[in-house]
Amino acid sequence: MRIFGFLLAFACWALVGLPFLAAQPAPFADAKVIHTLPWNSDVISAVAFIGNDKVAAGNKRGDILIWNLPSGDGKTPDPVRRLLGHTRDINRLLVSPDGKTLISASNDRTVKFWDALSDAGEPGTVVLNDGVPLKGVVEKVAKLPDSPSPRVAKVIVQKPLKELTGHKEWVQGLAQTPDGKRLVTGDEQGVIIVWDLPAGKELNRWQVKNWVRSVGISPDGKTVAASQHVPYRDKIKVMPSFHLWDADTGKMKMDLTKEITGGMSTVAYSSDGKWLAMCRGNIELEGATGKITLFDPSTGKKVRELTPGHSRGATDLAFHPDGKHIFSAGRDQLVKVWQLEDGKLVRDFGKFVDRGYWITSISISPDGRLLAAADDNERKIVIYSLNVK
Amino acid sequence: MFSFRDENHLSRRSLIKGLLTTAGGLAVANWGALTHSQTIAQEARRSGKRCIMLYMEGGVSQIDTFDMKPGRPTAGQFLPIQTNVNGIQVCEYLPNIARHADKLAIIRSMRTQSVDHGIGGYHMHTCYSSSQRFPHPEIGAMIAKYCENPENDLPSFVKIGSGSGIYGAGYLGPQFEPFVVSDNGQLPGFATPSVTPDIQDRRGDLLNFMEQRFAQQRPGEPFAAHRTSELRTIRLMRARRTFDVSEEWTRARSRYGDTNFGRACFTALKLVEAGVSFVEAAHAGYDSHNDNFPVHKGNLQELDPAWASLLQDLQERGLLQDTLVVWTSEFGRTPAINFQAGRDHFGRAWTIVLAGGGIRGGQHYGASNRDGFEVQENPVSEGDLFATIYRTMGINPRVRHYLGSRPIWATPEGSRPIQPLLG
Numbered sequence: 034m035r036i037f038g039f040l041l042a043f044a045c046w047a048l049v050g051l052p053f054l055a056a057q058p059a060p061f062a063d064a065k066v067i068h069t070l071p072w073n074s075d076v077i078s079a080v081a082f083i084g085n086d087k088v089a090a091g092n093k094r095g096d097i098l099i100w101n102l103p104s105g106d107g108k109t110p111d112p113v114r115r116l117l118g119h120t121r122d123i124n125r126l127l128v129s130p131d132g133k134t135l136i137s138a139s140n141d142r143t144v145k146f147w148d149a150l151s152d153a154g155e156p157g158t159v160v161l162n163d164g165v166p167l168k169g170v171v172e173k174v175a176k177l178p179d180s181p182s183p184r185v186a187k188v189i190v191q192k193p194l195k196e197l198t199g200h201k202e203w204v205q206g207l208a209q210t211p212d213g214k215r216l217v218t219g220d221e222q223g224v225i226i227v228w229d230l231p232a233g234k235e236l237n238r239w240q241v242k243n244w245v246r247s248v249g250i251s252p253d254g255k256t257v258a259a260s261q262h263v264p265y266r267d268k269i270k271v272m273p274s275f276h277l278w279d280a281d282t283g284k285m286k287m288d289l290t291k292e293i294t295g296g297m298s299t300v301a302y303s304s305d306g307k308w309l310a311m312c313r314g315n316i317e318l319e320g321a322t323g324k325i326t327l328f329d330p331s332t333g334k335k336v337r338e339l340t341p342g343h344s345r346g347a348t349d350l351a352f353h354p355d356g357k358h359i360f361s362a363g364r365d366q367l368v369k370v371w372q373l374e375d376g377k378l379v380r381d382f383g384k385f386v387d388r389g390y391w392i393t394s395i396s397i398s399p400d401g402r403l404l405a406a407a408d409d410n411e412r413k414i415v416i417y418s419l420n421v422k
Numbered sequence: 423m424f425s426f427r428d429e430n431h432l433s434r435r436s437l438i439k440g441l442l443t444t445a446g447g448l449a450v451a452n453w454g455a456l457t458h459s460q461t462i463a464q465e466a467r468r469s470g471k472r473c474i475m476l477y478m479e480g481g482v483s484q485i486d487t488f489d490m491k492p493g494r495p496t497a498g499q500f501l502p503i504q505t506n507v508n509g510i511q512v513c514e515y516l517p518n519i520a521r522h523a524d525k526l527a528i529i530r531s532m533r534t535q536s537v538d539h540g541i542g543g544y545h546m547h548t549c550y551s552s553s554q555r556f557p558h559p560e561i562g563a564m565i566a567k568y569c570e571n572p573e574n575d576l577p578s579f580v581k582i583g584s585g586s587g588i589y590g591a592g593y594l595g596p597q598f599e600p601f602v603v604s605d606n607g608q609l610p611g612f613a614t615p616s617v618t619p620d621i622q623d624r625r626g627d628l629l630n631f632m633e634q635r636f637a638q639q640r641p642g643e644p645f646a647a648h649r650t651s652e653l654r655t656i657r658l659m660r661a662r663r664t665f666d667v668s669e670e671w672t673r674a675r676s677r678y679g680d681t682n683f684g685r686a687c688f689t690a691l692k693l694v695e696a697g698v699s700f701v702e703a704a705h706a707g708y709d710s711h712n713d714n715f716p717v718h719k720g721n722l723q724e725l726d727p728a729w730a731s732l733l734q735d736l737q738e739r740g741l742l743q744d745t746l747v748v749w750t751s752e753f754g755r756t757p758a759i760n761f762q763a764g765r766d767h768f769g770r771a772w773t774i775v776l777a778g779g780g781i782r783g784g785q786h787y788g789a790s791n792r793d794g795f796e797v798q799e800n801p802v803s804e805g806d807l808f809a810t811i812y813r814t815m816g817i818n819p820r821v822r823h824y825l826g827s828r829p830i831w832a833t834p835e836g837s838r839p840i841q842p843l844l845g
Contacts, residue, residue: 076763093499122499140499165495165758177495177758177793221719264716317712317762364762390761409761 060358060379061370061419064404068109068416070100071184073164077407080414081126081135082398083149088405089116089135090414091123097137097147098159098188102403102416111186115159116147118193125207129230132399134194136216138207142200144218145193146233157190164412199226199235206248206259211304215254217280219245225259227280239283243274246315247299251330252306255280258330260297264316273297275311277333287333295322303352303359306330308373312361314346323347323363325371337376343367344387349394354401355421362392368406368417382406382417469816471779472694473565473746475702476687476729477586478721480539480709483755483765484773485794486718487513489530496757496793498765499715507784515722518730524784525733525742525777527843531788531797534753534804537769539709542752543587549808549833556830557592561808562700564832566598568817569699576664577601578699582686586704593825600702605682607689609665664696665689677731684728691735694745708751712762733777746779746814750807757794771797774807779814780845787840805837813839 072090079091083099091097097116121140128135128149135149162184165177197218206219209230216228221244227237243261250257257280262273273296277287296315302308309328323343327336343363351360353370358379361369366389370379382404383392390410397404397419404417483498485491490502490511502511505523512520519526536545536552544552547560559567562579570578579598581588583605591598603609667674667689678684686703693701705725710717729749736742754772755765771790777783788800809819812832819833 121501177795264713264720316716388762 060372061421062380063420064380064382064417065420066415067418068102070109070112070414070416071161071412072098072112072414073162073412074160075164075412076393076409077412077414078393079123079126079137080394080405080407081128081396082403082405083128083135084132085398085400085402087149088396088414088416089126089128089149090405090407091119091126091137091139093122095119095121095123095139095141096159097123097126097135100414111161112159112188114152114154115157115188115190116193117190118145118147118196119143122203124203124205126394126396127207127209129209130211130213136207136209138204138218140203142198142202142204142220144197144200144204144207144216146195147191147193151191152189154189154191157188158185159188160185195233197226197228197233197235199238200224202244206245208248208250208301210250210254211252212254215250215280217248217250217257219248219259221245223261225257225278225283227257237281237283239278241274241276241278246297249300249302249309250280251302252304256286256330258300258302258309258311260300260311260315262296262315264296273315275300277330289328289333289335292326292328292333292335298346298348299350301350301352302330303356303373304354305356307356308336308352308359310350310352310359312343312347312350314343314348314364317345317364319345323361323365325350325359325361327359327373327376339369339371339376339378341378343369344385348391351395351397353397354399360395360397360404362395362406364389364391366390366392366408366410368392368395368404383408469569470744471569471746471815472698472741472744473562473569473700473748473779473811473815474687474690474694474732475561475700475748475750476725477702477704478708478725478749478751479543479585479704479706480751481542481753481755481767482708482721482751483710483714483718484530484771484790485755485757485765486714487516487722488528488773488775489771489790489794491757491792491794494793496759498759500719510784510786513722515719516726518726522730522733522777525737526783527776527781527785527787529774529776529787529802529807529840529843530771530790531800531802532754532769532772532774532807533797533801534769534772537753537767539752540587542767542769544589545804546750546752547587547589548592549804549837557590557825558830559592559594559598560589560600561811562600562702563591563594563598564812564817565700565815567594568821569815571697571699574697576693576696576698580690580693580698580700581702581704582607582689583682583704583706585706586702593823593830603665603689605686607665607667607685609662664692667692674731677727677734679724679727681724681728683724684731687728687732688735691732691739691741694736695739695741708755710755710764711760711766712764714755714759714763714765736778742778743780744778746781746811747777748811749775749777771795774802776810776814776843781814781843782845785842787843800840802840803834803837805834806840809833809837809839810843813844 075093077092081089086102089099098112099114100112119139125138135147137145160183163180200220202220202222204220209216216230219225223241243263247260257278275289275293295313298314300311309330312325314323321342323346325339344365347363349362359371366383366386368382392406394407401421406415408415491497501514503514505520507523510523536542541552548558550558566579579600581600581602674688678688683705690701690703753769756768789798791798812819821832822829
């Protein structure tokens with residue numbers, strides 16, 4: 034009788050539950066492009082959400098623009114603000130946890146702080162299409178192609194609130210703690226600096242052997258993860274390295290170098306501190322070399338590798354606020370979505386092109402509903418609705 | 423006008439003479455000058471000139487080094503810095519070289535024909551196109567032929583590393599083939615004996631005794647050539663310590679940079695100091711079709727201390743006036759930056775730098791246009807560059823040689839030395 038009862042219960046579950054499960058869409062299955070923000074002045078090298086309705090992007094000229102995004106999929110907006118101050122490539126952008134401050138790291142060796150919300154400033158303009166079309170500009174081309182008729186947007190021009198000038202080389206690494214109390218920066222001279230974020234005061238600095246390409250800081254602010262490399266220099270002697278450092282003393286806590294097989298482009302902690310992620314791709318390598326690796330930050334053990342990697346290298350990473358997914362971008366024009374728990378590839382966005390334009394940077398809105406991707410193909414920022422319930 | 427005396431005839435006899443092989447069958451490089459034109463060679467030797475060629479393998483970017491275009495769409499990610507000469511700026515990652523700009527003649531108007539690696543390497547080592555299917559000698563062989571000191575125990579043409587390609591001595595004959603050591607200066611196996619110097623000397627004496635007895639019965643020239651090669655090999659064994667710079671390198675590496683290229687430059691210094699006529703040191707890894715800027719930044723940070731220290735040491739040792747230092751590559755790189763943040767091969771307007779050897783430094787020669795796509799003034803061909811180098815070395819740029827009855831010139835017809843650079 035007991036077995037009969039069990040079978041009856043199973044049959045009921047199969048009749049009612051299975052169709053229900055089958056009807057559940059895969060995460061992000063309905064995601065779609067809702068805005069394309071063209072900005073063809075130079076390579077767009079960094080992107081970051083400000084709240085859930087604004088996006089900032091920086092390019093290799095040192096310009097930063099901010100767009101207000103209309104709700105839904107309304108008309109594609111023009112940028113409304115232009116942040117002037119950097120003179121060279123913007124490498125990283127991030128927004129303070131309270132959403133009030135935008136922080137930028139640049140090849141001009143500075144880190145600058147900007148008012149993320151204010152609309153105050155001088156009226157000005159920006160040309161959105163004065164970049165040089167590059168495709169086909171090779172040996173047989175006698176001059177650069179002419180730019181098309183200028184497309185001008187009216188903007189408010191704003192200046193930085195303050196800047197950090199502790200670096201003497203290109204600042205590639207930028208990360209903060211979720212409580213907004215600590216900032217860490219790293220440069221291509223191998224200098225890592227931990228800052229008191231509200232005060233902008235230097236707390237600690239140390240020197241590592243190679244260039245710092247990317248940094249992450251643990252949520253408790255006590256550990257700095259740094260990817261270090263030198264491209265092509267004495268290939269045999271200077272190998273890429275991956276270390277965890279004590280943020281207070283600058284002493285090495287763990288050497289994860291043996292867990293990596295090539296140069297890295299980005300490292301990041303999840304906001305809950307459960308995961309440390311790293312992606313390969315500091316320099317182009319043929320094949321699906323842009324793999325993402327997940328570590329247990331407490332032990333430094335590799336948990337899993339997310340494959341197949343991006344063709345020719347990955348460029349950026351972003352944890353989704355749901356705590357279950359991580360997004361990666363690559364040199365194959367794709368954004369990939371991965372399940373953290375089992376490493377399964379959920380889906381990808383974009384059209385795969387081997388040796389194509391890059392997705393240089395990605396950002397996910399705090400509510401998890403939007404994804405911004407800086408796409409070098411025709412130079413634009415693509416905004417996806419992730420259709421999260 | 424050149425007299426018949428200037429011409430060199432490579433007969434079958436001299437060719438056989440040149441086929442020098444060791445007892446183990448290994449080809450031995452450029453020992454002696456069996457087919458010298460004595461007049462030209464003596465003239466060149468009197469000049470006492472030597473040459474070091476720093477070869478940037480893969481194609482170095484002119485816009486990211488010596489022909490910067492600040493503010494232009496082709497400028498890229500690097501900024502120019504001022505040098506010790508007003509009006510000359512170089513890349514911010516060449517700060518040490520900037521202090522030696524008064525020694526540099528910067529040719530910003532190279533217009534060359536072969537823009538792929540194999541053919542470009544051949545062209546920039548021989549000044550002739552590889553499509554001619556003719557065995558032209560590379561520049562080191564030509565300079566070895568005319569500038570070597572036959573009494574010197576060391577080879578006259580040394581390549582440190584083979585990354586820049588080995589194009590050979592061509593019609594000059596195998597005695598002028600390069601003597602190639604590894605990137606870290608290690609000698610080839612046949613020059614690294616497995617026995618102690620005492621035993622090696624005794625073996626040499628015994629071989630000498632036996633060879634003399636044998637030669638008394640066989641006076642033919644092929645045997646003489648063979649014998650010459652053996653003697654040269656024995657002399658190299660005794661002089662090979664010149665290649666071992668380990669002891670001095672511990673003191674020099676902080677200045678040159680603790681890299682293979684830094685060590686190669688220091689070894690080149692020691693070799694020319696010891697009388698070697700031509701040394702080529704290759705610096706690999708400039709072929710930046712993608713990620714041009716980190717690649718060049720990394721390479722320039724190695725190049726800068728090594729090259730600058732070489733110039734400094736040559737000057738301090740009184741060698742710079744007689745040592746021509748050539749900074750070159752197989753071609754330049756495109757002004758436009760491609761969609762993979764790279765620059766591609768480019769021959770239409772690029773840069774080569776000369777220093778020392780009597781070259782007038784502290785000047786630009788020629789110019790590219792605003793964005794760097796074309797030569798704007800004073801185009802320089804491969805032949806013009808080689809004519810300038812040969813003239814500086816005391817070698818007639820239009821010296822003729824023969825392969826059979828066919829005349830061949832050291833530089834193509836129409837090649838002219840760049841007069842404003844010559845001291």
